[in-house]
Amino acid sequence: METDFTPWMSLGGGVLIGLSAILLMIFNGRIAGMTGIVTGIIPPISTDWAWRIAFLAGAVLAPVAFLAVGGTIPYAVPVSLPLLALGGLIVGVGVYYGAGCTSGHGVCGMARLSPRSIAATVTFMIFTGLTVYVVRHIAGI
Amino acid sequence: MQKLIFSALSGAIFGLGIAISGMANPAKVLNFFDVAGTWDPSLIFVMGGALITTAIGYVLVFRARKQPVFDAAFHLPVNKTIDARLLAGSAVFGIGWGIAGFCPGGAIPALGFGGVPVIAFVGAMIVGIVLARSLDGLRHKPAKAF
Numbered sequence: 001m002e003t004d005f006t007p008w009m010s011l012g013g014g015v016l017i018g019l020s021a022i023l024l025m026i027f028n029g030r031i032a033g034m035t036g037i038v039t040g041i042i043p044p045i046s047t048d049w050a051w052r053i054a055f056l057a058g059a060v061l062a063p064v065a066f067l068a069v070g071g072t073i074p075y076a077v078p079v080s081l082p083l084l085a086l087g088g089l090i091v092g093v094g095v096y097y098g099a100g101c102t103s104g105h106g107v108c109g110m111a112r113l114s115p116r117s118i119a120a121t122v123t124f125m126i127f128t129g130l131t132v133y134v135v136r137h138i139a140g141i
Numbered sequence: 142m143q144k145l146i147f148s149a150l151s152g153a154i155f156g157l158g159i160a161i162s163g164m165a166n167p168a169k170v171l172n173f174f175d176v177a178g179t180w181d182p183s184l185i186f187v188m189g190g191a192l193i194t195t196a197i198g199y200v201l202v203f204r205a206r207k208q209p210v211f212d213a214a215f216h217l218p219v220n221k222t223i224d225a226r227l228l229a230g231s232a233v234f235g236i237g238w239g240i241a242g243f244c245p246g247g248a249i250p251a252l253g254f255g256g257v258p259v260i261a262f263v264g265a266m267i268v269g270i271v272l273a274r275s276l277d278g279l280r281h282k283p284a285k286a287f
Contacts, residue, residue, distance in 0.1 A: 092269020
């Protein structure tokens with residue numbers, strides 16, 4: 001499935017992700033990493049759950065509000081439900097042991113020049129690329 | 142209370158950024174990695190924009206302030222060791238991301254508009270985290286602050 005090349009929207013979205021990370025750091029002193037934020041509200045729940053819920057509520061509601069005022073969000077899922085569930089399970093295990101994902105390691109950690117985050121990001125980018133190649137061009141799914 | 146308001150605001154900007162950037166769109170994410178097929182390089186601009194903005198912002202924040210506005214200290218990861226656990230976990234995450242096209246930060250903001258596919262992904266992801274945490278023997282310890 002082809003998708004349109006959207007450099008400006010993607011750059012704008014990326015800058016917003018960066019602004020979000022800066023705000024969460026200067027006001028709350030926290031890394032805007034989705035793995036860490038979500039893991040803290042999965043039992044046993046972290047004592048500082050409230051700011052996590054607030055962040056997640058904002059993250060879920062903002063796109064809905066954007067759609068409600070007439071914005072468009074391109075969205076297509078060329079993956080079957082069983083593979084989405086399998087992928088989700090694998091992602092959950094991976095981000096737990098890897099202690100972060102694209103937002104925590106790829107953006108916040110890389111921005112701090114953290115060697116761990118750089119190593120993690122290079123690793124998952126390579127494995128994601130290899131997996132997509134295997135799924136699409138070898139398995140032919 | 143102010144802490145929660147600014148956290149929600151930060152979350153809202155994150156969610157909007159993810160949504161308009163294309164990170165919440167598995168078709169686009171998978172195409173970014175499909176260099177040998179229907180390649181869409183857009184996500185370079187997401188990563189680049191987010192990374193440069195955050196890097197400059199963090200330098201300014203840490204230069205200007207000894208502590209955040211609403212907390213006593215910055216909560217930054219202290220672990221500096223690149224170990225097998227980090228690399229294996231990241232490799233496994235990459236495999237899952239390549240299968241599903243969603244990463245955690247891409248999926249959560251899609252929960253409000255993405256229907257059954259993203260709900261299935263996030264549900265399974267939570268099961269995966271719970272499973273890993275149980276195997277890791279952290280079941281009875283307080284959650285780690287990442």
